[in-house]
Amino acid sequence: MITPVLLCGGSGTRLWPLSRKSYPKQFVPLLGDKTLFQASAERLSGTDYNAPLILTNSDFRFIVTEQLAEMGMDPGAILIEPEGRNTAPAVLAAAMWLEKTDPDGLMLVAPSDHVVPNTDAFREAVQAGVASAKSGQLVTFGIKPTHGETGYGYLELSEAPAKVDLSTMPLTRFVEKPDQARADEMVGAGNFLWNAGIFLFSVRAILDAFKAHAPDLMTPVQAAVDKGKPDLGFLRLDPEAWRSVEDISIDYAVMERASNLSVVPFAKGWSDLGGWDAVLRESVRDERGVATSGPAVALDCDDTLLRSEDDGLEVVGIGLRNIIAIAMPDAVLIADSRRAQDVKLAVAALKTKKARQATAFPKDHRPWGWFESLVIGDRFQVKRIVVHPGAALSLQSHHHRSEHWIVVEGTAKVTVNEDVKLISENQSVYIPLGAVHRMENPGKVPMVLIEVQTGTYLGEDDIIRYEDVYARS
Structure with a gap:
């Protein structure tokens, strides 16, 4: 073996x-x-x-x-x-x-x-x-x-x-x-x-x-x-x-x-996908060498890759030759396919200017599911949070923000200090500043909620964990 x-x-x-x-x-x-x-x-x-x-x-x-x-x-x-x-x-x-x-x-x-x-x-x-x-x-x-x-x-x-x-x-x-x-x-x-x-x-x-x-x-x-x-x-x-x-x-x-x-x-086919040019080579292409993925349309293009990673974002290419265009919700790459290896230089440039997009993915994956930021302001943030069936966030509190949770799919079991209750679709709960709280999904389908944060600091490091089934410090 x-x-x-x-x-x-x-x-x-x-x-x-x-x-x-x-x-x-x-x-x-x-x-x-x-x-x-x-x-x-x-x-x-x-x-x-x-x-x-x-x-x-x-x-x-x-x-x-x-x-x-x-x-x-x-x-x-x-x-x-x-x-x-x-x-x-x-x-x-x-x-x-x-x-x-x-x-x-x-x-x-x-x-x-x-x-x-x-x-x-x-x-x-x-x-x-x-x-x-x-x-x-x-x-x-x-x-x-x-x-x-x-x-x-x-x-x-x-x-x-x-x-x-x-x-x-x-x-x-x-x-x-x-x-x-x-x-x-x-x-x-x-x-x-x-x-x-x-x-x-x-x-x-x-x-x-x-x-x-x-x-x-x-x-x-x-x-x-x-x-x-x-x-x-x-x-x-x-x-x-x-x-x-x-x-x-x-x-x-x-x-x-x-x-x-x-x-x-x-000799039966292999690639390490070391660049977008390799992805283009390995993709299914039309008779003009064009590959599209997601909501993307190519008109009069040759040897081009058009890819949208957001269902609500249409990518349209017209008259393109040897072009790679990759659209994400928070960043877009447009490059000559012959310069595909230089994408790492773009990442280095973004790191220099301390752009979050250089390293952080739009969806932040956690052991219990994932979340993404929908709107960010000076003193507020709106997130979509998805919790896997049977999963639970840590028992935690925050120094600098309060939170409002609105369940839009499934059912949430919510702990706020000594109060524990079930919140169904179209119901909400308020988490005051400093309150010890936890969110769980007791159901058999993913639970989705919208979280509205307000406060003077909204960073992910403003978390005090008291209990965590995933043993995160």
Whole structure:
């Protein structure tokens, strides 16, 4: 059996404004109805796979469980990284965790934000690498390139693969992301593959590799795992030990130094969706190369992506060529598709001017549901709040604001100081400044309410929590 190890802590700024630090691309349905994370979990499931081991951060832990629950899947374990330390420490922590129960087992490490349209072909490629992984090889998966891409690293083989997906091949070396001329040259040579960042190896083999090539990581990561604290079904790696871990990728730490490397070539479709140009390539397009999503209309356009993420916002393009237009309720991106990799520069510019849109998603996802701000003034704010069935907000109070709740769908169980009552649709309740209060959804359908806040300060940090079923501080 193979244990999938899904890495899902990244931010994906090149797909801004749909992907942001608070809600990155792996949790968004970029192509189809499933999110990239859900599609990855489904792809690495079945009779040959154990339940997935997931590494993420504290902000995403409930998003992970919610999206898996929507698919009827349970994780094997969820390890919470106190802060991002790149892929090498994450993979090492996963291996040390699995060593406790399955030291000779295989682990398949994969990012959770890739697109692989042909699931069966990918599983066959994984099976092609199993024998080598069991023999102690570190197996990576190389994608047969379709064009000279500067956003990927490359894998050099000793010769061009004659067959694909049938067996492993020796890896000559890793190649850093090239410029365009070098990328075109490597594609023409035929013996270079894109580095997908997907790996298959035994727990014992990867631990031995870390001991040989990155020994400085062993002690602090082991301490982070051993001193980790269980938290509502998660394991929080020890923050103090994790803080001393080097920030380094598994390529730099291990793969580029190891000699027991093999590659499985794969040519049945793959993308890491590293930019909006990649989304356009993977989308269903018309005869003029135009893809639309949501309420969007293209007139006399070519090679263009028009996407609206708001049902009430129509995007119309006229006479556009090589354009990407992405409309969100709070931000709009318009770019030449050939400059798609520069979107990260726009995010940096927004951060410099301290724009909230640089990192924060319009919908703020919480373990109990989500909320979005509809109107914001100097001393008031109007929110829409959606609470999942059976979920409850923390018992809390505020120093600087009062609140008025109006239920518009479902039923709310509301606590205000000593008073507890049910509020149905079209009913409301007032929460005075300083009152200890809680909102719960006792029903079996989502509960929706409109919240009107008034006060001198309306920030989300004006919360004193007394009880919280999600153990948030």
